[in-house]
């Protein structure tokens with residue numbers, strides 16, 4: 001697979017890890033309760049960026065609080081991950097089990113997904129998304145605000161390269177915003 005020159009190869013003896021050319025090691029780790037402050041900081045940066053597309057409420061101290069974060073260590077079907085590059089925190093993924101927007105069947109959902117600006121366009125986001133989808137086989141949905149052009153192109157490409165088929169998102173109008181919802185199946189495991 002070639003991401004504009006960022007070629008990747010599996011590391012011998014390290015099946016869960018992928019080496020990106022230019023000596024970059026991308027890893028996806030389960031976030032433990034001790035990682036909560038790091039996740040809170042990343043969620044704050046994510047919210048600042050999200051605020052460009054959709055108004056987000058910040059505290060009087062300017063901080064963003066993600067109220068559902070504690071549930072990721074309490075409720076079944078919620079899974080927090082950190083993305084690391086060369087052992088450094090580069091982003092996060094929050095996965096949850098929910099009901100499909102189209103119908104009512106149980107599906108896996110990317111609740112939130114973020115890569116820090118300095119680590120973008122190196123294939124790390126796509127690696128992380130593919131690894132999460134492989135970890136939880138079954139039906140998936142991914143929602144993105146139509147106004148989030150970069151996010152839309154990212155999911156479009158990540159799903160295309162994962163399933164081998166062009167993704168066909170459906171439109172959803174909710175809370176005064178237009179969302180695009182991708183639905184697909186992960187038949188992989190691992």
Ligand SMILES: CC(C)(COP(=O)(O)OP(=O)(O)OC[C@H]1O[C@@H](n2cnc3c(N)ncnc32)[C@H](O)[C@@H]1OP(=O)(O)O)[C@@H](O)C(=O)NCCC(=O)NCCS
Pocket residue numbers: 002003004046049112113114115116119120121122123124125126127143144148149150151152153154155157158
């Ligand atoms: C969207 C986001 C997760 C992408 O992460 P990333 O690590 O930079 O993505 P990758 O390097 O794996 O990109 C894979 C492909 O997605 C597409 N893509 C990624 N960012 C893009 C952008 N800004 N514009 C257009 N296409 C983009 C490209 O096809 C890219 O392949 P290429 O670099 O070979 O052209 C990151 O920009 C981000 O965290 N944005 C803010 C939060 C957000 O929007 N989250 C997702 C919405 S729910």
